[in-house]
Amino acid sequence: MATFKEFRNNVKPNWCPGCGDFSVQAAIQRAAANVGLEPEQLAVISGIGCSGRISGYINAYGLHGIHGRALPIAQGVKLANRDLTVVASGGDGDGFAIGMGHTVHAIRRNINMTYIVMDNQIYGLTKGQTSPRSSEGFKTKSTPEGAIETTLSPLEIALSAGATFVAQSFSSDLKQLTSLIEQGIQHEGFSLINVFSPCVTFNKVNTYDWFKENIVNLETVPDYDPSNRVMAMTKLMETNSMITGLIYQNKTKKSYENLVSGFREEPLVSQNLSLTESEFDKLVAEFR
Amino acid sequence: MINQLSWKIGGQQGEGVESTDRIFSTALNRLGYYLYGYRHFSSRIKGGHTNNKIRISTTPIRAISDDLDILVAFDQESIDFNAHELREGGVVVADAKFNPTIPEGTKATLFAVPITAIAEELGTSLMKNMVASGASWALLGLPLEVFNKAVEEEFGRKGPAIVEKNIEAVRRGAEYVLELAGGPLEEFKLEPADGKQKLFMIGNDAIALGALAAGCRIMSAYPITPASEIMEYLIKKLPKFGGTVVQTEDEIAAITMAIGSNYAGVRTMTASAGPGLSLMMEAIGLAGMTETPVVIVDTQRGGPSTGLPTKQEQSDIHALIYGTHGEIPKIVLSPSSIEECFYDTVQAFNLAEKYQVPVILATDLQLSLGKQSCEELDYNKIVIDRGNIATEIPDREDGSLFKRYELTESGVSSRALPGTKNGIHHVTGVEHDETGRPSESPVNRIHMMDKRLGKMDKIEVENPIHIQGSHEEPDLLIIGMGSTGGTIDQARVHLEAEGIKTSHMTVRLLHPFPVQEVLPHLQKAKNVVVLENNATGQLASLIKLNVGLHEKINSVLKYDGNPFLPSEVYSESKKVLSDGPSAQKLSEELV
Numbered sequence A: 001m002a003t004f005k006e007f008r009n010n011v012k013p014n015w016c017p018g019c020g021d022f023s024v025q026a027a028i029q030r031a032a033a034n035v036g037l038e039p040e041q042l043a044v045i046s047g048i049g050c051s052g053r054i055s056g057y058i059n060a061y062g063l064h065g066i067h068g069r070a071l072p073i074a075q076g077v078k079l080a081n082r083d084l085t086v087v088a089s090g091g092d093g094d095g096f097a098i099g100m101g102h103t104v105h106a107i108r109r110n111i112n113m114t115y116i117v118m119d120n121q122i123y124g125l126t127k128g129q130t131s132p133r134s135s136e137g138f139k140t141k142s143t144p145e146g147a148i149e150t151t152l153s154p155l156e157i158a159l160s161a162g163a164t165f166v167a168q169s170f171s172s173d174l175k176q177l178t179s180l181i182e183q184g185i186q187h188e189g190f191s192l193i194n195v196f197s198p199c200v201t202f203n204k205v206n207t208y209d210w211f212k213e214n215i216v217n218l219e220t221v222p223d224y225d226p227s228n229r230v231m232a233m234t235k236l237m238e239t240n241s242m243i244t245g246l247i248y249q250n251k252t253k254k255s256y257e258n259l260v261s262g263f264r265e266e267p268l269v270s271q272n273l274s275l276t277e278s279e280f281d282k283l284v285a286e287f288r
Numbered sequence B: 001m002i003n004q005l006s007w008k009i010g011g012q013q014g015e016g017v018e019s020t021d022r023i024f025s026t027a028l029n030r031l032g033y034y035l036y037g038y039r040h041f042s043s044r045i046k047g048g049h050t051n052n053k054i055r056i057s058t059t060p061i062r063a064i065s066d067d068l069d070i071l072v073a074f075d076q077e078s079i080d081f082n083a084h085e086l087r088e089g090g091v092v093v094a095d096a097k098f099n100p101t102i103p104e105g106t107k108a109t110l111f112a113v114p115i116t117a118i119a120e121e122l123g124t125s126l127m128k129n130m131v132a133s134g135a136s137w138a139l140l141g142l143p144l145e146v147f148n149k150a151v152e153e154e155f156g157r158k159g160p161a162i163v164e165k166n167i168e169a170v171r172r173g174a175e176y177v178l179e180l181a182g183g184p185l186e187e188f189k190l191e192p193a194d195g196k197q198k199l200f201m202i203g204n205d206a207i208a209l210g211a212l213a214a215g216c217r218i219m220s221a222y223p224i225t226p227a228s229e230i231m232e233y234l235i236k237k238l239p240k241f242g243g244t245v246v247q248t249e250d251e252i253a254a255i256t257m258a259i260g261s262n263y264a265g266v267r268t269m270t271a272s273a274g275p276g277l278s279l280m281m282e283a284i285g286l287a288g289m290t291e292t293p294v295v296i297v298d299t300q301r302g303g304p305s306t307g308l309p310t311k312q313e314q315s316d317i318h319a320l321i322y323g324t325h326g327e328i329p330k331i332v333l334s335p336s337s338i339e340e341c342f343y344d345t346v347q348a349f350n351l352a353e354k355y356q357v358p359v360i361l362a363t364d365l366q367l368s369l370g371k372q373s374c375e376e377l378d379y380n381k382i383v384i385d386r387g388n389i390a391t392e393i394p395d396r397e398d399g400s401l402f403k404r405y406e407l408t409e410s411g412v413s414s415r416a417l418p419g420t421k422n423g424i425h426h427v428t429g430v431e432h433d434e435t436g437r438p439s440e441s442p443v444n445r446i447h448m449m450d451k452r453l454g455k456m457d458k459i460e461v462e463n464p465i466h467i468q469g470s471h472e473e474p475d476l477l478i479i480g481m482g483s484t485g486g487t488i489d490q491a492r493v494h495l496e497a498e499g500i501k502t503s504h505m506t507v508r509l510l511h512p513f514p515v516q517e518v519l520p521h522l523q524k525a526k527n528v529v530v531l532e533n534n535a536t537g538q539l540a541s542l543i544k545l546n547v548g549l550h551e552k553i554n555s556v557l558k559y560d561g562n563p564f565l566p567s568e569v570y571s572e573s574k575k576v577l578s579d580g581p582s583a584q585k586l587s588e589e590l591v
């Protein structure tokens, strides 16, 4: 069985020292080892942004695609080979701005895969513009007088869209983050994990200290029940989504692959492609 | 006796025009006639004039006719709209319900048949289609038993009572019209056909069937006219072969999902029309850059923007060839018949994997939706070539990555599918080295650009052009693509009959342009006409760009939404021969 070291490659990330994304990389590597994967059984599909580089920093199959489209690419990979563990990842701009349409529909589709968002409330790679996750009033390069658009609450949206697994974590809490990624991978269906992953270069407001002060770990909330969707929604609204831990999980809904008609246990990629002559003749005869 | 005839049914959309056409043509097909259909419709579901025209022949035909022999009309609008097409001596069969009249000067005979009344008498006005097609059938003097067989096939699963009722509707329609006409019309008596039932399908059916035969097991797509039938067919069939169709949230998701599953090793395609293709452009660049095979069908329709969504056009050519930023290798195929829609789809999947490039299969609305008789499809011609996929990869002691983008003579490198041991590598749309790792090194950049683009010089496609009527030195060479082929052929025969040596070239490979094949034909021809359904002469400019000989090339353009008629091709060609070079915009003359 592979250890987390086998999920490391010798590439030095080009993230700024202190960037929250380092912990996300480490957590994926640990979680992959903890659930018993071999490197070739994992495919990491990422978007474009500082965070999107993550697929190049893990020793696994990796695809770094185009801005906002990690999710449809990842869903295609999983449908082709359901034996693979598929993780999609990217930034809050990638997933909640340009790619928001795909995020909602990937949630609805509920293909068995995990989506990890590195949420730094800003655009890192393009050097500091506002993101849909920026707080109102937040001053950035593109909002010099402060952001005036409403901050998006992707986890509330996820619950409304029928998400079967919703979690949130924080880069500083490697233990919790690793455990949530493991649970996400093991969940049957689409798992969304939003990670507060501070941008130390362009976001001087939502810093490590700021998060430490403002977030509540759900483990400390008595009687919190992650199988209760209404409770999950209420908690997100009450706390302005400043909570970490497993927020909601529906263990009864089947994943897309297990609902789609005719889909087999054997991955499509290993199936025989040829039609027999009699199969072909039958298909052709329908046009006579 | 005649050997061909044109029939048209017109009415309001949703009123049974489609089903009348279907049942009438199914019965004709049983007798072995060759059929070529054309649908005039708009993007409304109910209401609005719609008509379907069929050309019936004892020999293969691939074009609509200039005129019309029989018009069946469910309303006055259908008569007013289509009467000008009727030839002298033609016939109108109209529903007596609306007291039909034919426009002054129309030299046709009107038979008012109580179509709705008979149907209602038998229980439901829905049976109008049966009364109307029965009447048409009887006028042609064709055997009623054959028609009844077709009715049994259509309604058999609904039980014998329903079949009986419909057969009765057919009989009543036939009886009524024969009484009016005094028996079957002698001048509409068709020579008997060969009795062999032909395949009868639309281009989209052939593409979908081709995809299935090629081993395509996932389709991700977003509905659009005139592409949707491809996904609708595969939605029915793929589950039987373990595969699936995903109706995505948009075309960007459709193409990127297809890229994802092709990367993971399953043949996957998407299909759309102009608006969807525009949305896919960035992702097509990703496929080119990451050398990921993918097959994309573009069923061209009237553009720009929403344009004429239910009308014929061939105006995406430049967008398909040039429409992504930067420079990538890519193949654009243009099938020109139903049979080619099938075989080219199989070929598209093979080319995509052999050269590891995106392949676009460009049809046009008339080819995608016009229902036609089709030659038998040959199982033995279906070959699946998956290209270079590494299965057993030896262990590398040094822990280095698999060289997915290894520089090779052919420019094609071995693919390791995710899941393969020792095959781990990186894939990115960022410029990368042989292992897929990002690299900005100028030397690497040149190597990788040359690797990818160099594939374009090596691409081999079966029959990149077709030539019909080969002359050593033709007076005229007519060049077309897609659905215009049959129309050009017909005009060619007329021109030949007048002693004008005419050749016809169909361009089937739009990109990389088959210069070596095309050039000699242009050199030999005295005059060249490039005929296309767009306003700017995109095929003509492609030929000029690649082949030169600008002074010889004349454009004949039609962009009013309708396919060329054989008579138009004939007269425009004659004009070019008499007036010399100039761009002929047919659509302007029609206004």
Ligand SMILES: Cc1ncc(C[n+]2csc(CCOP(=O)(O)OP(=O)(O)O)c2C)c(N)n1
Residues within 6 Å of the ligand: A048, A049, A050, A051, A052, A067, A090, A091, A092, A093, A094, A095, A118, A120, A122, A123, A124, A125, A126, A131
């Ligand atoms: C279609 C397209 N538009 C714009 C860009 C430029 N761009 C690259 S990353 C990015 C946003 C990055 O922000 P985020 O997704 O939050 O990731 P981060 O860099 O913060 O990790 C933008 C706008 C692009 N690459 N592609």
Ligand code: SF4
Residues within 6 Å of the ligand: A014, A015, A016, A018, A019, A020, A021, A050, A051, A120, A124, A125, A198, A199, A200, A201, A202
């Ligand atoms: S700019 Fe911000 S998000 Fe990007 S690497 Fe630096 S710290 Fe991380």
